[in-house]
Amino acid sequence: MNGAQHILEAFHRHNIQTIFGYPGGCIMPLYDALVDDVRVEHVLCRHEQGCALAADGYARASGRLGVCIATSGPGATNLITGVANAHRDSIPMLVITGQVPSPLIGTDAFQETDVLGMTLGIVKHSYLVESADELPAILEEAIALAQSGRPGPVWIDIPKDVLLTEATTAPIPTPAQPQAACPDLTSALALLRAARKPLLYSGGGISLAHAEDSFRKFTECSKLPAVVTLKGIGNPGKYSTHNLGMLGMHGSRAANRAVDECDLLLVIGARLDDRATGKLDGFAPNARLIHIDADAAEINKLRSAELAIRGDLNAILGELTQALRETPLAIIDWQKQCQTWRTTGGFQTAVNEEPMAPITGPAFIRQLSRVAPDDTIIACDVGQHQMWVAQHYQFAHPRHHLTSGGLGTMGFGLPAAIGAQFADRQSTVLNVTGDGSFMMNAQELATIRRYNLPVKLIIMDNQCLGMVRQQQELFYNNRESQINLDDNPDFVAMARAFDIPALKIERTDQVRRGIETILAYNGPMLLHVAIAREENVWPIVKPGGSNKEMIDETRRSTADKKENIA
Template identity: 65%
Template sequence: MNAAQMVLQSLAQHGVDTVFGYPGGCIMPLYDALVDDDRICHVLCRHEQACALAADGYARASGRVGVCIATSGPGATNLITGVANAHRDSVPMVVITGQTPAALMGTDAFQEVDVLGMTLDIVKHSYLVTDANTLASTLDDAFELAASGRAGPVWLDIPKDVQLAEVDPGHALPSITTRSAEPAVAPPAQIDKALALLRAAEKPLLYSGGGVSRANAEAEFRAFAATAGLPHVNTLNGIGNPGRDAPDHLGMLGLHGSQAANRAVHDCDLLLVVGARLDDRATGRLDGFAPGARLVHIDIDTAEFNKLRRSDAVVRGDLNTILAGLTQALDAQPLAIDAWRGQCRQWRTRHGFATPLPGDAISGPAFVRTLSDRAPAGTTVACDVGQHQMWVAQYFDFEAPRCHLSSGGLGTMGYGLPAAIGAQFAHPQRPVVNVAGDGSFQMNLQELATLGRYRLPVRIVVLDNACLGMVRQQQELFYANRESQIDLDDNPDFVALGRAFGIAAESICHGRDMGPAIDRLFAHRGPCLLHVAVARADNVWPTVRAGSANIDMIDAATVAGRENTMSISPAQA
């Protein structure tokens, strides 16, 4: 066989059933090999960025490694944003690109770029494969690296002539890889110290992130949370960790977190961080973040320890093993924190995200809450980036973290539709919804063609306020309401646009129409689009002024009472 055929054989051996790609000159041998190989479903997206974002959504929804393929030059550079997105949120991905034939590399040949040099900051590892006989073992390394430890993307750049070279699969040479072995079990002394600090605390708080789902540790996490009885907050990527209706869950913390969550973080005396990296959007001003608390940090990645906040104890290792050990210890000797739990439950009742009342006009929060209430069990929601993303984080009740797909670390507009496509291929029988804003949706709307081509039953909701809502909100609150380049009043007719791609579509603009329209959305058997006209003035509440502590949250009432104090300079923002 040739090396391109070996790539497909290796993918199949690693359990890959779906790849997302776009052909071109220097990846042509691989696409030629696909003609004779029916083991892998190749999904033709309509832009290489969407290929990477779809692979990301597939990986998040399934827990498996996502795979995307593109050609050299612009094909590879178009992948970069999607790969960076996966890297920032620790999503396992293998990226395969063609490259100029080896003899032409370094000559500024047609569609040649230095992929390895351009992508150093956004991958766990990258390879330029110059010997076809190392390709099989290099792919083995790539899949292991992508999924092990702190997951992330691994990039293989393969020159065209290498893909065409004949190989003997029985005599493949080993590749050279520097592996960082991750400990399966944390040192007992680390766990003992964490337990001692936890038992000494009077107001301990559990803070979880995306690392829980990346480690496939949802079950162990919930067992630990139930046994420990700790009040609990989560990051954007940790949404769904506790499941629905966990009695001690206070919601998301941070910039647009609940007041209950941010109050608990401010008042706690110990913060137990599980699979989270203390991102700036979660912490706000660091010296105002859990100012009186000791910090216990549990993670797989040593680089996150003491990066932003000094830890009093660190526990490094596999979350499943660590959480199981902590659960066993606390089951034998429960924590005595009833007064603290009672206080946090009061905050949740008084300062959580209250269900908004529907009115004649449609508000974003009211629509998302109605969507949550009427969505079938197990619905996966893939968000774009903006106000709608935060409303979903605040008002949609998720059963599991893999049901919530959102671009956290990079904040990639246009993420939602390709991610929803990936999630639908990962779980063909599950309801998948892309909740988008009118601005984000237009970043990758060409993927409507992908929906039409494969008749994927993805439901699209476009919340249309005819502007870049989150930018408008920032300009209103922190730039003296000086609006600049945010109007989208020339939006296309989204219903006509959907129908042009063969997708059923309708539009609503009255609150009374929300429930029936959502029911029709889920009843439809193929791809469909619901355009929702929402109020331009809707803001995401609460929010936190840049440079402030999370305890100094701003809400609508605050703004109404302090209009003359809300403006700050662009430099401060």
């Protein structure tokens, strides 16, 4: 077998059945091998960035490895944003690109780019393959590395001549890693039992570790009041009575207040991101910190921990659950206080019941949450709609909430929804997007049409870059700059040009029927939702501020509006 055929054989060995790609000159030997191999489903996206983001969405929704391939030069550079997105959110991904033939590397040949140099900071590891004989071993190592420990993207750059050359070596399977013993939790349990106001803080590491069930058993047993990060939404389940919601810049007042007043913060699978913590010296000022994570690099990076525990989250959560089942925590007063905050300081929204009233973002998302099935997967883009979904949609599982957390990639949602639909053919998949984000990768409507994917698209259109406009209003003296999108196309006509049915709604009395219509339609459909330009996301913490200084619609002052933070 030549190098290209070895790649396909590696896919078969590891049960990789779906890949996302776009062909070109230097990757053409791999595409030639695909002609004779029907075991791998290749999804042709319409832009390489779409390929990477679709592979990302596939991995998030399924928990399996996402794979994307492209050619050299612009093919590789177009992948970079999608790969950076996966890296920041620790998504397992294998990236394969063609490279110019080995003798031409370093000569500025046609479509040559230094892929290793450009991607050094956005991958877990990268390879430039020098011979066909080393390719089988590299493939095995890369596939294992992308999924082990803290997951992430691994990039293999392969010269065209290597893809064409016969490899004489057989692949060496990567040995299975022995399961590590659970670390000693005596000190952690002592700190938990000594605390009067302990708080559970969980993030995306729960689903990355496939520890959702273990986490829920622990939360129900411990009865700890809990907050979640943006990527941790769904960890406690849809009906948890202990969850105070998302914390941080657009978090609930209940969650941020609990963090501010707790005396012990139990952090599991989270990295204390700045959008979650706000100003660090004002974050959980009274709390000791227990930090449990798979990645040692995250521990003590931003906040020193009283106790750091690195290990397998399933094993650790299981041991903690058993210990607390035998001796429950005595924190009833704290639990009652947090329940009071949950009732009075959760995400609230005023709803105008007048049939002709304009549609508001939070009310629309609440209605969507009530109507959509529990197994619905939502892929968001970035902006106000993303925060409304995080605040007001009730997710049954963290893998149902696909969002660009660390990088904040506009254009993520549509290709991620495509990847999620390939990962789960039976579930309802929605792309909730804004008018700005939708236009970033609108070409992927052609991918939906090509494969007749039943993805539902919801565009929340305020004819501007809403989140930028909101910050300009609040923190830049309302000096608007380059945020108008009032020349948007007719989105309904645009969808229909791709043979995708579409409809537009503008009034409150149209919301439920609009949602029910797209959910009931047997195929892809677009819902264009007109919302007011001036609508904001509440609450908000000004960038660089402390979470306890949250601003909401009723509390913002003239000083808040006029303060310039440039």
